[in-house]
Amino acid sequence: MAKEFELNEVEVWDGNYAASQALRQAQIDVVAAYPITPSTPIVEGYGAYVANGYVDGEFVMVESEHGAMSGCVGAAAAGGRVATATSSQGFALMAEVLYQASGMRLPIVMTVVNRALASPLNVRGDHSDMYLGRDSGWIQIDAFNAQEAYDLALCAFRIGEHLDVRLPVMMHQDGFTTSHKAQNVYPLKDDVAYKFIGDYVPVDDMLDFSRPVTHGAQTEEDWHYEHKAKQHKALMDSRTVIDDVFAQFKELTGREYNRVETYMMEDAEVALVLLGSSVETAVLAAKQIREEEGLKVGIVAPRCFRPFPYDLVRDALDTPSLKAVCCMDKSAPGGAMGALFNEVSASAYSTKARPIMTNYIYGLGGRDFAVDEAKRIMREQKAHADAGHITTDIQQFSGLRGPKLGFFQTRRG
Amino acid sequence: MSKGLEGNDNRGARELGAEKKVGWDEVTQGVVLNSFVGESKNASFLKPEERAYSDFNSYTATVASWRVIKPIYNRDICIDCQNCWVWCPDTSIISRDKQMLGIDYDHCKGCGVCVEVCPTNPKSLLMFNEAADNDVELENWPKKEKKTK
Numbered sequence: 090m091a092k093e094f095e096l097n098e099v100e101v102w103d104g105n106y107a108a109s110q111a112l113r114q115a116q117i118d119v120v121a122a123y124p125i126t127p128s129t130p131i132v133e134g135y136g137a138y139v140a141n142g143y144v145d146g147e148f149v150m151v152e153s154e155h156g157a158m159s160g161c162v163g164a165a166a167a168g169g170r171v172a173t174a175t176s177s178q179g180f181a182l183m184a185e186v187l188y189q190a191s192g193m194r195l196p197i198v199m200t201v202v203n204r205a206l207a208s209p210l211n212v213r214g215d216h217s218d219m220y221l222g223r224d225s226g227w228i229q230i231d232a233f234n235a236q237e238a239y240d241l242a243l244c245a246f247r248i249g250e251h252l253d254v255r256l257p258v259m260m261h262q263d264g265f266t267t268s269h270k271a272q273n274v275y276p277l278k279d280d281v282a283y284k285f286i287g288d289y290v291p292v293d294d295m296l297d298f299s300r301p302v303t304h305g306a307q308t309e310e311d312w313h314y315e316h317k318a319k320q321h322k323a324l325m326d327s328r329t330v331i332d333d334v335f336a337q338f339k340e341l342t343g344r345e346y347n348r349v350e351t352y353m354m355e356d357a358e359v360a361l362v363l364l365g366s367s368v369e370t371a372v373l374a375a376k377q378i379r380e381e382e383g384l385k386v387g388i389v390a391p392r393c394f395r396p397f398p399y400d401l402v403r404d405a406l407d408t409p410s411l412k413a414v415c416c417m418d419k420s421a422p423g424g425a426m427g428a429l430f431n432e433v434s435a436s437a438y439s440t441k442a443r444p445i446m447t448n449y450i451y452g453l454g455g456r457d458f459a460v461d462e463a464k465r466i467m468r469e470q471k472a473h474a475d476a477g478h479i480t481t482d483i484q485q486f487s488g489l490r491g492p493k494l495g496f497f498q499t500r501r502g
Numbered sequence: 503m504s505k506g507l508e509g510n511d512n513r514g515a516r517e518l519g520a521e522k523k524v525g526w527d528e529v530t531q532g533v534v535l536n537s538f539v540g541e542s543k544n545a546s547f548l549k550p551e552e553r554a555y556s557d558f559n560s561y562t563a564t565v566a567s568w569r570v571i572k573p574i575y576n577r578d579i580c581i582d583c584q585n586c587w588v589w590c591p592d593t594s595i596i597s598r599d600k601q602m603l604g605i606d607y608d609h610c611k612g613c614g615v616c617v618e619v620c621p622t623n624p625k626s627l628l629m630f631n632e633a634a635d636n637d638v639e640l641e642n643w644p645k646k647e648k649k650t651k
Contacts, residue, residue: 194532255531293534299543306533306558315526316533322526 091116091145093279094138102274104238104267108174108200108260109134111242113143114282115198118169118289121149121160125179126212127264128202132174146170154179158186158197165195166304168291170246172197176264177204180218184225190257191226192320193305196249197257199227200242203365204264205454206421213455214264216364216419219394220428226320228258228327229394233368235272238262240344243277246286247334254327255292256320261394265455266366277342285341324396331393348393349401353379357387358410359470360444362402362433363417364390367451367458374463385410386467391429402436406444412474413445415466417487419452426484426497445473445499451487462487535559549598561609569612573627574639575604580626586616602626623647 094113102110109131112120120139122132139148146169151157157173165171175183180201190197206217222229228248232238242260249258262268277285293302308316328348335346352372354360361371368390375386389405391398406414414437418427425431430448437446449466452458466487472480482495535558538545545553555561582602587595594610596603605616617627624644 192533194534293532299541301537301542301545303535303537303558304532306535308533311523312529312533315524315529318526319529319531323531 092142094143096276096278098275100274100276101271102235102239102276103130103269103271104232104235104262105130105202105269106134107235107239107274107276108202108242108262109138110276111239111282112172112174112198112200113138114243114277114279115170115172115246115286116145116283117172118146119149119161119164119171120146120173121151121157121164121171122173123151123154123157123175123179125154125176127204127214127268128174128176128179128200130268131200131202135174154182155186158183158190158199161197161199162186162190162193162195163295165190165197166193166293166295168294168296170250170289171195172199172246174200174202176202177206177212177218181206181221184221187222187225187227187257189305192316194255194320194323195257196246196255198242198245198249199257199259200238200245201259201261202264202268203261209454211454212264214266214268214366215421215453215455217421217453219259219261219364220418220420222259223395223428226256226324227395228254228256228324228331230258230260230331231364231390231392231394232260232262232267233366233390234267235262235270236274236344237346238267239274239276240338240342241346243282243286244331244334244338244346247337248327248331250287250289251327251330251334252290252292254323254330256323256327261365263366275342281341285338328393328396328398328400346392347401348391348398349405350388350390350392351405352388352390353385354387354389354405354408354411356385356410357408358385359413359415359467359474360387360389360406360411361415361417361463361467361470362389362391362429363419364394364429365419367417367419370458370460371463374460374467377460378464378467382468384467384471386470387411389414389433397432399432399436402433403439406433406437407440407442409442411442411444413447413470415447415449415470417449417451417466419450419458421453422450422484430484445470445479446483447473447479447481448484449487450484456488458488564608565611566608569610570632571612571614571629572607572610572632572634573605573612573614573616574630574634574636575602576626576628576640576643577602577604579622579624579643581622583621585619585621586627589615589619591615 124132138144205211205215245258245260416430434446479499483497485495539554587597594606
């Protein structure tokens with residue numbers, strides 16, 4: 090029996106340690122992992138819990154991230170609670186197996202610490218790896234600080250393992266800005282946390298020798314389409330389970346989470362939509378600019394990146410006062426508009442107001458996104474709103490050295 | 503009780519994927535398919551024809567149409583060495599109690615490995631065009647080759 094870990098009411102944890110503590114409290118059967126910056130301390134911390142008797146489950150050292158996720162798939166198919174952690178290049182190496190995990194409907198939890206993808210090699214936080222996972226069929230939940238990394242990692246097990254969902258879940262946090270920044274975190278006691286998550290309910294045990302099964306069987310053009318449709322429906326339907334788990338978590342802790350977080354949107358004239366640790370920067374900037382300049386700015390932050398909350402983003406943007414929205418993507422767009430811009434614009438198109446939509450690329454490779462820059466972008470949105478059309482290029486780059494870089498102009502106005 | 507190879511359950515009853523087509527809402531979650539009908543604790547101790555294979559098991563499907571050339575087996579020459587049984591990549595050599603019975607044409611894909619590893623002279627297995635008549639080819643089987651110095 091695993092030892093109880095003595096915890097204070099308030100602990101000073103960084104996002105990595107918070108995530109590793111949540112994994113420990115979940116009493117996972119198998120963790121198969123391969124360390125990579127900046128998520129290494131999650132794996133390292135978990136390894137220490139195992140060595141010191143705080144975990145009953147197995148910790149499997151593997152030869153690569155491809156092996157890590159493959160080990161997770163095998164263990165989950167065998168009927169165990171399974172988790173791992175990764176970042177960036179490791180995430181990219183897992184990509185093939187991510188699709189297998191979701192297609193096989195295995196509720197693996199992966200705590201991802203977002204980091205840029207090479208080349209050039211970079212260990213800092215941006216959302217390239219998170220975006221790489223967005224078509225993989227996983228649920229993707231985004232924590233903006235260490236407390237949320239802890240809370241949402243607990244929720245991730247409840248969501249993914251729910252029998253109506255049975256899908257793998259990624260719990261994202263930003264590399265360094267969240268993963269290595271020590272903050273006050275209010276943890277739950279071990280038994281309270283475990284009770285919230287609950288016992289794992291296995292389905293289709295691979296290791297039931299009296300009922301052998303084939304997992305992830307081959308399906309060609311006659312079956313593949315139906316399986317992918319069913320998987321997509323499970324992902325879309327997980328929205329209500331996520332809402333429900335968040336509601337129960339609020340009941341337990343008083344801490345509220347929503348699939349889309351909105352700040353000051355009630356009377357907003359302009360809004361920024363963004364993800365991750367930058368949300369807190371943007372909220373601070375919005376509060377200041379409201380006080381200092383009377384500019385009514387709101388912030389929209391999709392907490393749940395997949396399934397994309399088309400419904401709630403649309404509701405958030407359906408404010409009559411709203412004139413201009415800037416979607417900010419922290420990932421190299423690779424020859425397109427940013428993914429967040431595309432998806433949020435699609436949601437905004439079905440609102441009555443249909444605000445002006447623009448796109449900023451920012452923060453690549455950990456480039457700082459400061460309050461002053463957030464305010465400058467907010468003022469620029471106000472200029473669009475006043476002019477009634479986009480006064481700049483539709484896609485621009487924030488905090489980039491060299492000549493101004495931008496693409497596409499509006500035909501409205 | 504053995505049902506015998508000839509009267510075997512529903513082996514080879516269908517081409518892969520030709521079973522009843524159901525909608526997306528009816529497919530198995532996670533493409534998890536049971537190999538057997540009901541519990542099957544001792545499957546590994548049973549001969550394949552005695553196992554309660556489910557309709558989802560590939561044992562009940564045929565892939566014969568994938569084959570363009572086929573092996574034909576000549577019982578009169580075979581020494582039951584089991585080489586072909588060991589080497590066949592698709593367990594399509596049927597052998598019982600170390601006695602070679604023939605080829606599972608429902609699953610053989612015509613790779614020719616069995617012919618390659620057959621040690622007899624002449625070989626007890628030879629490859630022929632898929633359309634060849636087994637009886638005719640067995641009548642015209644090659645004669646023993648004399649050793650040349």
